[in-house]
Amino acid sequence: MKILSAAQTRQADACTIQEEGISSTDLMERAAKAFTGWFENKFQSGTEVHVFCGPGNNGGDGLAVSRLLHERGHRVQPYLVGDLSKASDDFNANLKRLPQELQPIRVQDAAAIPALSKSAFIVDALFGTGLNRPVTGLYAQVINSLNSSGATIASVDIPSGLYTDSQTPEEGAIIRAHCTATFELPKLAFLLPQHEQFVGEWHVVPIGLSEEFILGAPTNFFCTTQEDIQQLLKPRRKFSHKGMYGHALLLCGGYGKMGAAVLAARACLRSGVGLLTVQVPQAGYSILQTAVPEAMTLTDKNRRHLSELPQGVEKYDVIGVGPGIGTERVTKTAIGQLLATSSHPLVIDADAINLIAASEKLKAQLYKKKLIFTPHPKEFERLVGKVKNDYDRLQHLREFCMEYKCYVALKGSHTAIGTPEGKVYFNTTGNPGMATGGTGDVLTGIITALVGQQYTLEEACRLGVYVHGLAADLALQTVGEIAMTASDVIDHLPRAFLHLTQPMP
Ligand SMILES: NC(=O)C1=CN([C@@H]2O[C@H](COP(=O)(O)OP(=O)(O)OC[C@H]3O[C@@H](n4cnc5c(N)ncnc54)[C@H](OP(=O)(O)O)[C@@H]3O)[C@@H](O)[C@H]2O)[C@@H](O)CC1
Numbered sequence: 434m435k436i437l438s439a440a441q442t443r444q445a446d447a448c449t450i451q452e453e454g455i456s457s458t459d460l461m462e463r464a465a466k467a468f469t470g471w472f473e474n475k476f477q478s479g480t481e482v483h484v485f486c487g488p489g490n491n492g493g494d495g496l497a498v499s500r501l502l503h504e505r506g507h508r509v510q511p512y513l514v515g516d517l518s519k520a521s522d523d524f525n526a527n528l529k530r531l532p533q534e535l536q537p538i539r540v541q542d543a544a545a546i547p548a549l550s551k552s553a554f555i556v557d558a559l560f561g562t563g564l565n566r567p568v569t570g571l572y573a574q575v576i577n578s579l580n581s582s583g584a585t586i587a588s589v590d591i592p593s594g595l596y597t598d599s600q601t602p603e604e605g606a607i608i609r610a611h612c613t614a615t616f617e618l619p620k621l622a623f624l625l626p627q628h629e630q631f632v633g634e635w636h637v638v639p640i641g642l643s644e645e646f647i648l649g650a651p652t653n654f655f656c657t658t659q660e661d662i663q664q665l666l667k668p669r670r671k672f673s674h675k676g677m678y679g680h681a682l683l684l685c686g687g688y689g690k691m692g693a694a695v696l697a698a699r700a701c702l703r704s705g706v707g708l709l710t711v712q713v714p715q716a717g718y719s720i721l722q723t724a725v726p727e728a729m730t731l732t733d734k735n736r737r738h739l740s741e742l743p744q745g746v747e748k749y750d751v752i753g754v755g756p757g758i759g760t761e762r763v764t765k766t767a768i769g770q771l772l773a774t775s776s777h778p779l780v781i782d783a784d785a786i787n788l789i790a791a792s793e794k795l796k797a798q799l800y801k802k803k804l805i806f807t808p809h810p811k812e813f814e815r816l817v818g819k820v821k822n823d824y825d826r827l828q829h830l831r832e833f834c835m836e837y838k839c840y841v842a843l844k845g846s847h848t849a850i851g852t853p854e855g856k857v858y859f860n861t862t863g864n865p866g867m868a869t870g871g872t873g874d875v876l877t878g879i880i881t882a883l884v885g886q887q888y889t890l891e892e893a894c895r896l897g898v899y900v901h902g903l904a905a906d907l908a909l910q911t912v913g914e915i916a917m918t919a920s921d922v923i924d925h926l927p928r929a930f931l932h933l934t935q936p937m938p
C-alpha cells in the first residue's frame with residue numbers, strides 16, 4: 434500500500450471528483466460516512482460527542498460527522514473554532530445542512546473554550562492534511578485544553594496540528610489523539626515513533642479515491658499489507674526435497690550468549706530452510722546440539738568467540754551473522770574475511786553491525802555485495818551517525834541503502850525496510866511484547882531462511898519482518914505483551930505461516 438504526501442492526497446481528491454463526476458461535497462459526505470461508521474464501531478452508541486471543527490475541509494468533515502452521528506441517535510455538540518470568514522465552501526455547505534436542533538457553539542476566544550469531563554468523547558476536526566503552518570494562538574489554546582481534559586479524542590484524518598509528511602515545528606500545538614481514522618491511505622507521520630503520543634491507534638477507512646491516480650502516483654514510501662505478503666509467499670512444490678530450500682550458515686553465539694545462536698537457529702528452521710549449519714565457539718557445541726538437533730553444528734577453534742570462517746564457506750546459499758558474537762578483535766578479523774571472500778547474500782545483525790560501524794576498513798568492503806542489515810535504532814546510528822529526528826533517520830536510511838546498494842531492516846514498532854532504490858517499506862505487524870531480548874536474533878534466523886529459499890533480498894526482508902511481527906501478534910493471544918519472550922515468537926511462527934497460506938477472506 435502506497436503512502437502519499439499531503440499534496441498528492443489533495444490531487445487524489447481532485448482526480449476522484451473529476452473521474453466520478455461528483456461534487457467535492459459528495460466526496461466529503463463519503464468521508465464523513467466512513468468516519469461515522471468507524472466511530473460507531475469503536476465506541477458504544479448513545480455517547481455524548483463534542484465535535485471541534487476548524488475552518489477548512491477537515492472542519493467540514495466534522496460538521497458532516499456531527500449531522501450523521503446526530504441522525505444515529507448520539508448526543509452531539511459541534512463547535513466552530515476560530516475565524517470563519519475564510520471557511521471553505523464545503524464547510525459552509527455542511528454548516529447549512531446541520532439540523533435546527535444541532536446548534537453549534539462558536540469558539541472565538543479563550544474564554545469560550547469549554548471545560549470537558551474525562552468521560553466525554555471528542556471528535557477532532559480542526560485541521561487535516563491542509564495544515565500549512567504550526568498551530569499557535571487560539572487554535573493552540575483549544576488543542577491544549579482538549580489534550581488536558583482527559584477525554585477520549587478521536588481524530589478525523591490526522592491529529593490536528595501534526596504535519597502529514599514532514600517535521601512539525603516545535604512551536605506547533607498538536608492534538609494527542611487516542612485513535613485516528615484516516616482516509617484511504619496511511620500518512621507517513623503515523624509510522625514514526627516520535628508521533629506515538631499524538632496519533633494513538635490508527636485505522637485506515639476507505640473512501641474510494643481514484644485507484645488509477647494512486648497507482649500512478651510516485652512515492653518512496655509504502656506500508657506492507659497482508660495481501661502484499663500473501664502475493665510474495667511461494668508454495669512448496671510437491672516433488673521437492675531439502676536441497677531446494679537452501680543451505681544456510683549461521684555464524685552466531687559466544688560465551689554467555691549461546692542463547693542468541695539457539696534462537697536464530699530455531700527461527701531459521703521454523704521458517705522453511707532446507708538445511709542449516711551453525712558455527713559456534715567450542716563452548717557452544719553441546720548447547721547447540723542439544724537445543725537444536727535439526728541443525729548441523731561446527732565449532733570454531735576459539736573456545737569463547739567467533740574467530741574464523743568454516744572451511745568450504747562457498748557451499749552455503751546464505752550466511753546470517755552477528756547474534757551473540759561480541760566485538761573481540763579475533764571476531765572482527767573473521768568478519769573482515771567474510772566480507773572480503775564471500776559472494777553470498779549476507780544477513781548482518783547485532784555485533785556484526787557494531788564491528789562494521791566502528792571500522793572504516795570493514796565499511797569499505799560493503800560495496801558490490803548482497804547485504805541485508807537488521808539494526809535497531811542505536812546500531813543504525815552507529816552505522817550512519819547521530820540523527821536529528823525520525824524524518825532525518827528515514828533520510829539516512831534511504832541514503833545508506835542507495836550508497837551501499839543494500840537492504841536495511843531498521844527495527845522498531847513499524848520496522849522500516851530500506852532498499853537500494855531508495856524505497857522504504859513500513860511493516861504493519863508486531864506489538865510491544867517484542868521489546869525483549871532475543872527477538873532480533875529470531876528475525877535474523879527468519880530472514881536468513883527466506884534468502885536461502887530463493888526469495889529476493891527485498892522479498893525476504895518484507896516477508897521476514899512481517900511474519901516475525903505476525904507470530905508475535907498471534908503469541909499475544911496466549912501469553913500477552915508483558916510475559917512474551919523471543920521463544921514465544923518462534924513457537925508461533927508455524928501458526929503465522931499457516932495464517933499467511935490460508936486464502937484471504
Ligand atoms: N483529500 C481527501 O481525500 C479528502 C479530504 N477531506 C478532508 O479534507 C481535509 C483537508 O482539507 P483542507 O485542504 O481544506 O485543509 P484543512 O486541514 O481542513 O485546513 C485548511 C484550513 O486551515 C487553515 N490553516 C492551515 N494551517 C493553519 C494553522 N496552522 N493555523 C490556522 N489556520 C490554518 C487554512 O487557511 P489559511 O489561513 O492557510 O488560508 C485553511 O482554511 C482532509 O484532512 C480531510 O479531512 C475529505 O473531506 C474528502 C476527501
Ligand SMILES: [K+]
Pocket residue numbers: 491557558559560561588589590591592593
Ligand atoms: K483532524
